[in-house]
Amino acid sequence: MKDLLEFKYLEEYLQYRLESYFNGKSNTIEPEIPAYSKWFIHVPEVIKQANLNKSEKTLLLLTLCPQIDGSLLDRVIQDKLASTGDFPQIGGVRGKNFRGFLPTGETALFLLAGKKFEKRLEVYNYFASNHFFGHNQLLWLEDAPEGEPIMSGKLVMSPEYVEMFLLGEISKPTFSMKFPAQLIETEMEWEDLVLNAETSAQIQELKAWTLHGDVLLYDWGMHKKLKPGYRVLLHGPSGTGKTLTASLLGKYTGKDVYKIDLSMVVSKFIGETEKNLANLLSKAEKTEGILFFDEADALFGKRTNVRDAHDKYANQEVSYLLQRIENYTGLVILSSNLKSNIDDAFVRRFQAIIHFPFPSFSERLEIWKKAFPKKVRLDKQVDLSQLAQKYELVGAEIMNIVQYACLRALADQKKTIISRYLIDGIQREFKKGGRIMR
Template sequence: MKEIPEYLSYLKMLINKRFDIYFNSDLDESSFEETLQTDLSFEEDERLSKYYNTREELVVLLLGLIPHINTIFMDQVIQEKINASGDFPQIGGVRGKNFRGFIPTGETALFILGGNLLEKRKRIMEIFNPDHFYIRKGILRLEDSPDGEPRMSGKIILSPEHVELLLLGKMNKPEFSLKFPAKIIETEMEWSDLVLNQETHSQIQELQAWIAHGNTLLQDWGMYKKLKPGYRVLFHGPPGTGKTLTATLLGKYTGKDVYKIDLSMVVSKFIGETEKNLANLLARAEKTEDILFFDEADALFGKRTNVRDAHDKYANQEVSYLLQRIESYNGLVILASNLKSNIDEAFVRRFQSIIHFPLPKVSERHILWKKAFPSKVKLHKDVDLLQLAQKYELSGAEIMNIVQYACLCALDAGKKTITSSFVVNGIQREYQKGGRIMR
């Protein structure tokens, strides 16, 4: 926002006009309306103009933005008009714990825009109602006021994401924390590196189509009246079959960030904390409609149990809440599980897509073996990749572990040739890890 000085000048002009009317009974409200509707050159700024439809909404938006761009602005304006240190109850405002400047409240907006006129004040209050797009889209809100105090005494809070968009023109990626227990997952691999059967591959293409055209379907084609927002999909199959890689590639090729949820930080033993953690996570993520990936989702979305005690009752209520909250997320949510049967049936019914990632067949394992080795090494003639694919039933991840082991053995031996013994030893290690017997 290059026009910040103009925004401040406009807001200062309005506040001064309100003070003039308040202290001078000869002035009427029409003079404030004229000031409010002053021609503004900065209205051509597309970044700002999409945030409001009326000048009243613009003023409320600026009040939420002021603390982030000029700490002493409100104090200076007030002190120029009254001989006090900003203590003018009619204009509201509070001080923060760390931030010592004036933080506008709902009462600040009421005083500036409505003065003492009840009808105007009522109209301004509607901007903070739940059905207003500021609230619905998570742009701006009133902080809850202490018990017994007027609602409009709450601080006007502009969401951090929209502060960044307005001031910087972009939204910074959320940092991993207790409030946002998720990390971006990325890959250097390409779609050509992912080996899937044809049916699974076709279903993945359907997901790409939704990411590309979902908003068009809902908004331009008017299906938002009939369809719920977002898209929910279950990836199920044995470990190492490409579930995480597929999610990562979907983000890479559709321009979306993929956040892998740390379930250990979401799930809590304390009543209400799991729901709170998930609500915070989704509220932050849906600002940009990022892809959310819940690996080993059984821990969070597992089957409800028969109610035997209060703990069971609460656990079932928790699952019900998670179901409702995930269903309202407007982006792509991917749940991954080794077993489809572990996921609560209520979730399964609401998935738009359920995609099975089976262990690769012989032909697919052969492709995986051929793709796995680095180009700088040679395979000894005793290494028969087709025979390996036919003889050993392995997942893609297991094959990569074996190749890594074989390459390290070659490096340790000072060679650039992979021998059969290196590979077989690697296979034996993978079988032992899984408790299988190698034949």
């Protein structure tokens, strides 16, 4: 730890406090904390700009210490306790897997305040929800066992901030019960997305907010008048390009897009849906990613008339979801086949509601023309204009048909797409949807 000046300071400061406690006035001078520029760990810009005082910086280092050097605190404390015996005032606990010293709120009180009551109140304030640490979900006190003092809880630092301090960046969250969302990407381009003029224009507005929203809110001062984040509803039949639109928005704005697995968010047990959503949004906010709720009716559907306690709770759940989504600072995209399925309270709070209608003849024809790979050619008898006119299909269905036709050609060792392949593919899509092909 010799090269890590910030933790060398922490070690010297702990020695200084122990010496002062056991021997009264210490002969050593209170060590000074080094400037951020001399810290070895990566210090995020938000922390540099927070104007933290010495005690707050020391608390930050104390909480991070077990992640950097698991033996430092044990080494200093045990060396002193070898001659003095047990010393409960310094707090600390042992973990389940980690057997070293884990600092608690009591450790922070001893190190930063000693017996001075006013200083101890100041340390308590560091764990308040409105303090910089709590507001940014940087560090906090774990709940103490029932009936025990609050400050006996462990000091905990957000895993995302631990990564930031150690690696200089936050790794992308992986799919799990705590983060039930898949990163979705696409190799397609904007020109591959076929939409009508009105829908396209509204999508460009979304793109503008994603690129320039922070400038509008903070550089132009609109954060005082506008709520954070941006909420949009995409509605229309399945296969009309809603998911592709979300993927392209992420691709062209440099944002990760996370598609939420609603089956892992919605729970039949009281309180679990809110808990799952809170965990998801808390983690997602640190990624600054775009959240995409596909088939959002399951989570944001209409409230019902109250007939029993279950209906009352379900309505409270929708109200909570509304409030939580409103406070999300990034872009939230809800997708639904029918706008009427979404609760009116959500609809009123969307900044944009974008309709993805069933593609017209000209749009279907354009999709057909763009759908085929460059390495194949179409047989002379294939009339894409006739197919677009005769068969009402959405973009996703057309892509399924083209995929089927290409596989048929490959199986027949051909590079030509014949009419039969396409007609068979269309028939398959009609059967899937329970429609009769004429």
